[in-house]
Amino acid sequence: MPTDVIMPALGMAQETGKVLRWLKAEGDEVTKGEPLMEVETDKVTVEIEAPADGLLAALRAPEGADVPVGQTVAVIVAPGEDLPKNGRAAPAVVEAAPQPAAAAAPAVAAATSAPRRRLASPKARRLAAERGVDLDELRDGSGPHGALVAADIIAAGTLTAAAPAPLTGGELPLSRIWRIMAERTTQSWTSAPHFYLHREVDAGRLGSWRAVARERLGRDVSFTDLLVRATAAALYAHPRVNAAWADGSIRLNDQVNVGIAVALDDGLVVPVVHGADRIGLAGIAACREDVVARAREGALRPEDIDGGTFTISNLGMFGVDAFNAVVNAPQAAILAVGRIVERAVAVGGLPVVRPMMTLTLSCDHRVVDGARAARFLDALASLIEEPAGLVD
Numbered sequence: 317m318p319t320d321v322i323m324p325a326l327g328m329a330q331e332t333g334k335v336l337r338w339l340k341a342e343g344d345e346v347t348k349g350e351p352l353m354e355v356e357t358d359k360v361t362v363e364i365e366a367p368a369d370g371l372l373a374a375l376r377a378p379e380g381a382d383v384p385v386g387q388t389v390a391v392i393v394a395p396g397e398d399l400p401k402n403g404r405a406a407p408a409v410v411e412a413a414p415q416p417a418a419a420a421a422p423a424v425a426a427a428t429s430a431p432r433r434r435l436a437s438p439k440a441r442r443l444a445a446e447r448g449v450d451l452d453e454l455r456d457g458s459g460p461h462g463a464l465v466a467a468d469i470i471a472a473g474t475l476t477a478a479a480p481a482p483l484t485g486g487e488l489p490l491s492r493i494w495r496i497m498a499e500r501t502t503q504s505w506t507s508a509p510h511f512y513l514h515r516e517v518d519a520g521r522l523g524s525w526r527a528v529a530r531e532r533l534g535r536d537v538s539f540t541d542l543l544v545r546a547t548a549a550a551l552y553a554h555p556r557v558n559a560a561w562a563d564g565s566i567r568l569n570d571q572v573n574v575g576i577a578v579a580l581d582d583g584l585v586v587p588v589v590h591g592a593d594r595i596g597l598a599g600i601a602a603c604r605e606d607v608v609a610r611a612r613e614g615a616l617r618p619e620d621i622d623g624g625t626f627t628i629s630n631l632g633m634f635g636v637d638a639f640n641a642v643v644n645a646p647q648a649a650i651l652a653v654g655r656i657v658e659r660a661v662a663v664g665g666l667p668v669v670r671p672m673m674t675l676t677l678s679c680d681h682r683v684v685d686g687a688r689a690a691r692f693l694d695a696l697a698s699l700i701e702e703p704a705g706l707v708d
Contacts, residue, residue, distance in 0.1 A: 319368035435463035493583035504645040548592035575624035638674040648683035652676040
């Protein structure tokens with residue numbers, strides 16, 4: 317019997333999803349589990365798989381359409397099977413005059429012989445479109461099922477520097493992710509009473525820890541990985557900071573899930589390292605590498621961004637010394653990390669040059685008061701300056 321393709325719910329608060337593109341055309345043969353369309357929510361862009369084998373029919377949602385969750389967007393039928401007669405999934409051309417079977421057959425044959433759309437991540441498609449690259453001319457990519465990703469296009473040498481465009485005025489179109497980010501940061505800023513604590517820490521041992529970790533684990537480890545590890549340990553010891561404001565009360569979280577803010581052209585996303593207090597530095601590094609790469613490719617899954625209990629925003633790589641971040645509501649706090657820079661500090665009454673880093677903790681005063689926040693920040697600073705107990 318025919319199988320409805322519905323707009324799935326990819327998040328608890330999701331009401332609609334945007335059909336970015338169909339990866340199959342009407343009349344194409346599809347296999348269960350095969351990517352069928354790309355859907356964008358307020359947080360992620362994901363590929364939706366075909367729920368059954370058969371022929372794709374009755375496309376109800378054009379590319380770019382916002383569709384309510386649960387609504388049918390297409391139907392999959394077996395070869396020779398009629399579409400349902402209840403009208404729910406009838407094709408848009410239902411009013412057209414019926415055609416004789418002999419005349420309709422060539423149209424079906426032409427539809428089923430339509431070329432298959434090349435698998436590629438949303439970012440890879442955008443880059444290719446910007447530079448006029450034909451994806452069908454490239455070999456299989458390095459993504460899942462041979463999908464092309466942005467790195468494949470860059471590696472192929474198909475991107476060239478574009479001439480700077482002249483300055484123009486006017487309204488800038490906003491992506492869905494940027495619009496939702498603007499709404500949520502505004503809501504957090506206007507509803508959560510923010511306060512900030514600043515702390516300079518000596519990052520010398522952080523560099524030594526990184527070198528030891530790289531040698532022991534046999535893989536690259538970033539400073540962000542070390543910060544996630546130290547932050548997770550401090551959160552475990554200070555559960556009030558690993559909390560949230562929910563419906564007028566404080567909710568203590570039973571897991572330590574650290575989000576990492578990642579800036580994209582389309583907006584800000586926060587993929588999450590789940591169980592950061594339990595998986596060790598190797599697990600953190602592997603998870604961070606995976607989710608950040610997929611965030612930049614526009615291929616995050618719903619579970620990658622759900623369940624965060626605390627967020628780290630690191631702008632040190634941009635030469636920023638310190639900044640105040642907006643709390644990622646309903647979380648209780650967010651840690652802003654500046655660059656590591658050599659400064660003259662007093663050690664034992666004498667001036668010494670040390671690699672220093674500024675941490676800024678933004679807190680929601682409804683959940684955390686100054687004393688609790690200060691104790692957490694002191695514990696985190698101690699772990700960064702003397703991380704011996706955290707070395708895996």
